Amino acid sequence: MTSPTVFAAVGEVGKDFFKERTTDTLPCQSTDKLFCWDWARENFDRYETPLRQHVELVLISVAIGFAIAFALALLSHRHRWLRPPFLLGTGVLYTIPSIAFFFLLLPLTGRGRDTAIIALSAYTLQIIYRNTIIGLDNVSKSAVEAARGIGMTDRQILWKVEIPLARPEIFAGLQIATVSTVAIATLATFARGGGLGEPIFGGELGIDFKTNIIIAGGLAVLLAAAFGLLLLWLQRLVTPWRRVETE
Amino acid sequence: MPTGEAATDIQPHSGASSVSYVGATKRYGDSELAAVDDLTLEVPAGEICVLVGPSGCGKTTAMRMVNRTVEMSAGDILVGGESVRSKDAAQLRREIGYVIQQIGLFPHRTITENIGTVPQLLGWKRDRIRARSAELLALVGLDPDLGDRYPAQLSGGQQQRVGVARALVADPLVMLMDEPFGAIDPINRERLQNEFLRLQAQVRKTVLFVTHDIDEAIKMGDRIAVMREGGRVEQYATPAELLMAPANEFVEDFVGADRALKRLALMRVSDIDLWEAPLATVGQPTAELRAKLDAPDVEVPYPLLVDDQRRPLGWLSERDLAAPTVPERPDSPLGPVLDRDDVMRDALADMLQGGAQYAAVTDAGGAVVGVLSVEIISEFLVSSAAKVDEHPAVERPLGAEGSDD
Ligand SMILES: Nc1ncnc2c1ncn2[C@@H]1O[C@H](COP(=O)(O)OP(=O)(O)O)[C@@H](O)[C@H]1O
Numbered sequence: 152m153t154s155p156t157v158f159a160a161v162g163e164v165g166k167d168f169f170k171e172r173t174t175d176t177l178p179c180q181s182t183d184k185l186f187c188w189d190w191a192r193e194n195f196d197r198y199e200t201p202l203r204q205h206v207e208l209v210l211i212s213v214a215i216g217f218a219i220a221f222a223l224a225l226l227s228h229r230h231r232w233l234r235p236p237f238l239l240g241t242g243v244l245y246t247i248p249s250i251a252f253f254f255l256l257l258p259l260t261g262r263g264r265d266t267a268i269i270a271l272s273a274y275t276l277q278i279i280y281r282n283t284i285i286g287l288d289n290v291s292k293s294a295v296e297a298a299r300g301i302g303m304t305d306r307q308i309l310w311k312v313e314i315p316l317a318r319p320e321i322f323a324g325l326q327i328a329t330v331s332t333v334a335i336a337t338l339a340t341f342a343r344g345g346g347l348g349e350p351i352f353g354g355e356l357g358i359d360f361k362t363n364i365i366i367a368g369g370l371a372v373l374l375a376a377a378f379g380l381l382l383l384w385l386q387r388l389v390t391p392w393r394r395v396e397t398e
Numbered sequence: 399m400p401t402g403e404a405a406t407d408i409q410p411h412s413g414a415s416s417v418s419y420v421g422a423t424k425r426y427g428d429s430e431l432a433a434v435d436d437l438t439l440e441v442p443a444g445e446i447c448v449l450v451g452p453s454g455c456g457k458t459t460a461m462r463m464v465n466r467t468v469e470m471s472a473g474d475i476l477v478g479g480e481s482v483r484s485k486d487a488a489q490l491r492r493e494i495g496y497v498i499q500q501i502g503l504f505p506h507r508t509i510t511e512n513i514g515t516v517p518q519l520l521g522w523k524r525d526r527i528r529a530r531s532a533e534l535l536a537l538v539g540l541d542p543d544l545g546d547r548y549p550a551q552l553s554g555g556q557q558q559r560v561g562v563a564r565a566l567v568a569d570p571l572v573m574l575m576d577e578p579f580g581a582i583d584p585i586n587r588e589r590l591q592n593e594f595l596r597l598q599a600q601v602r603k604t605v606l607f608v609t610h611d612i613d614e615a616i617k618m619g620d621r622i623a624v625m626r627e628g629g630r631v632e633q634y635a636t637p638a639e640l641l642m643a644p645a646n647e648f649v650e651d652f653v654g655a656d657r658a659l660k661r662l663a664l665m666r667v668s669d670i671d672l673w674e675a676p677l678a679t680v681g682q683p684t685a686e687l688r689a690k691l692d693a694p695d696v697e698v699p700y701p702l703l704v705d706d707q708r709r710p711l712g713w714l715s716e717r718d719l720a721a722p723t724v725p726e727r728p729d730s731p732l733g734p735v736l737d738r739d740d741v742m743r744d745a746l747a748d749m750l751q752g753g754a755q756y757a758a759v760t761d762a763g764g765a766v767v768g769v770l771s772v773e774i775i776s777e778f779l780v781s782s783a784a785k786v787d788e789h790p791a792v793e794r795p796l797g798a799e800g801s802d803d
């Protein structure tokens with residue numbers, strides 16, 4: 152996915168990141184070493200901004216995606232006929248290749264973070280939507296019947312019984328969406344959206360310089376793992392009843 | 399198990415309402431056949447009314463029309479004289495306890511939170527909800543320490559008790575119970591039935607109880623409505639009436655060929671007129687006894703030897719009577735001794751098991767009050783006129799229970 156044509160098309164990707172550098176400040180580049188510790192120590196602070204941008208991209212995109220997907224799920228929970236169109240719609244967004252998506256948006260939203268966020272949010276919809284409706288479907292029918300028979304209104308049933316009981320699936324969806332967004336957000340740089348993609352795809356220079364790839368890619372992997380663990384922990388926190396079942 | 403030691407603000411004999419079906423009808427969708435057709439039925443306050451009938455006959459539909467989880471197509475239902483339609487449905491349901499077969503506890507709420515659901519909806523304060531939940535746990539015989547657990551940590555029987563506690567928590571006017579013990583194994587079901595009857599003896603709610611099991615109906619019901627397809631009531635009667643005089647062939651088939659024996663399960667030994675045995679004491683001249691046995695209206699042809707407190711020691715045989723005085727050790731063994739509070743069916747079983755024609759019946763102190771014979775029982779069973787006093791469900795003998803868990 153990083154073919155020269157793509158770089159040609161995008162042009163200035165990674166320009167800022169490497170602009171102060173010349174070949175002699177990259178002592179390992181000419182040698183074919185896998186990882187250059189000296190360079191890494193000296194230049195690690197260069198990754199702070201891309202990392203911060205990356206975290207922001209992911210958090211904002213997932214938050215927006217969640218808000219939309221959750222609303223769609225609740226809407227189609229009440230009105231089931233909305234499910235096929237919603238599944239189809241989010242499914243189509245999910246299947247558009249990422250880079251194509253950025254390019255499609257360029258004429259509308261121009262280059263920049265907003266474009267990246269729109270595309271990234273759109274990607275999360277399908278996963279979060281699907282998981283939320285599965286979670287709502289899996290809620291025990293007898294609990295809902297009891298809730299109604301006990302005198303809960305439809306709204307109370309939704310917020311006090313159905314949504315809490317759908318939390319495991321909702322959080323599972325959030326986890327998958329977040330982790331995959333960490334990966335896809337590396338492409339945000341093609342829309343000039345910043346993030347860890349900038350050093351990774353930092354021109355021909357960046358790609359051939361393995362130390363750089365390992366640091367930037369490694370940060371993305373660590374970030375994905377951190378988000379994954381955080382969400383796992385959150386999921387356990389909000390579903391305390393599931394921890395006791397195996398006792 | 400410790401049912402009912404708990405102090406409770408459920409007042410016995412208060413807060414129960416009658417339930418009247420007035421031509422209540424339910425048609426699902428535009429189906430031609432009504433699931434419940436023109437049902438008219440009066441359930442007095444404080445009684446257990448069992449709706450029983452084959453699967454699909456409309457029991458659940460009939461029951462759920464009361465709390466409007468199924469909306470009537472026509473007719474009306476009055477709770478305490480007021481139409482169920484005069485209130486907002488959610489409001490109505492908070493005043494009616496509801497227990498379903500699948501129990502339907504909320505898996506994500508602790509036991510205390512489950513029981514406190516309706517109080518929470520009613521806006522009770524936290525402390526009051528906690529206190530009330532603990533009280534209800536004790537009332538249904540559960541350890542209040544279970545309050546902080548989740549439903550998945552409880553056994554099926556415990557969960558069912560929590561379901562009953564949740565239904566009772568806001569002191570409802572009426573309880574609806576849809577096959578509440580249907581998913582419980584037979585031993586625990588028997589125990590839960592007994593517990594519920596003990597509980598009902600205290601709270602005296604109006605209970606609509608749905609089951610497809612005629613034995614459960616007979617056990618739990620003050621009154622039983624036998625239903626068939628379309629929610630038609632074939633007979634509405636007390637259990638004894640139902641067993642003694644089924645209104646038609648359908649009811650007769652439904653209650654089963656052993657209905658005579660089932661009647662025995664409803665009564666105690668003391669419910670029937672016992673025979674009198676000539677009593678004998680050690681050292682008594684046998685001539686006296688022989689004279690008694692020659693009397694024309696003698697019911698038991700053998701004298702029963704008792705001690706000075708009328709406790710039975712054994713039966714005297716012809717050989718014993720041939721001696722001048724009553725011997726210390728009678729010739730025939732005592733055989734089964736029954737308590738007057740024993741369930742008649744168990745008494746009969748004891749006698750058949752022991753191969754005895756006669757059994758001494760004693761009171762709580764062990765003194766003989768009469769003799770039960772197989773003949774009395776069979777006479778009782780064949781005479782359709784023989785009618786015993788009806789007991790409300792909560793005063794009837796309870797069946798045997800398995801050991802405590
Ligand atoms: N929600 C429903 N929609 C359509 N038909 C129903 C529904 N619930 C019950 N029925 C039908 O109504 C009849 C009575 O059902 P039900 O009251 O559940 O009977 P029971 O509780 O005695 O088994 C059955 O024929 C059943 O198929």
Ligand SMILES: [Mg+2]
Nearest residue numbers: 454457458459
């Ligand atoms: Mg049913």
